[in-house]
Amino acid sequence: MTVLTERTAPPPDGINPARARRVVRALYAGPTLTAADLSAPLLALPDGASGEFSLPGATALAGIPATVARWSGLGIAGVKVFAYGHDRDSRATAALAPGNRMVTAISAAKATAPDTAVTTEVCGCSWTDHGECVLRTDDGGIDLDATYRLMAAMAVQHADTGADVVSPTAMLDGSVRAVRQALDEAGHRDVGVNPNLAIHTSLYGPFKTLMNTDPQSGHRRGLQLEPGRADQDAITQARRWVTEGADSLTLQPVMTAVDVLLRLRDDQRVPIVAYSTSGEWRAFSALGPAGMLEYMTMLKRAGADQILTFAAEATATLLETRRA
């Protein structure tokens, strides 16, 4: 009888860390997460806003330069700007007002860190008094044409202010085409369009509460992907978005949708942003920065080109500490 010993056992298919030298393990370690893989949500809040809780990246306008400078110094590649809307009405009038909180935030971020990619949320929900992403008809339906016009005008305004990428957030078919056309006509052919693939989830909760964008009734759920079908429907929607002119995509959430991320990666060659939402940040905070780093490494391995996360600063800080 032949006994398998260390000398005669077949070699492992991969690297065997018990036997590999440190330099060899490093040689074959594969891609690792870097700060350049990370983007941070920048939540522009009213002066003096203090809710019962907050989220990383939530700041009054005066705090934006310091926040963005810190992130840029850590090597974080991008920010996505969300604004807490003011003067809300049924037509989202303030969304297009000169000098509103969104455009002021974009200007401050770009002035502070010109090399940081600035993406903006293009959506009605921060600016409508009913909190819906879309504009309504008198009988409560979706006013499609008015919503397209709003999103197109917001996108152009953001691009005029310095945004590098605009992100139509409501999953309204036709909106990406409207935004792309408006940008082209305004001379912003080099501004990207990154629409959402948003799956219905409780994991948006902390963000919606902080930003006061949680309509009690209306169309939002109908505009999101149903969790049970999200794997198929995300691919269908992604193909539509790309046909309409999207040049990158955001998938949210990801903690409960890694299977969707994998399928999407197999189907799409455009860059995919994995948006680790506010509820994920809250849940994963219990694991600490090291656990969060492992989570993000997994998202990169699964095919995310960029990870938008409330833990960007904590993770980039940990990466810097480990490198030192």
Ligand SMILES: [Zn+2]
């Ligand atoms: Zn919205």
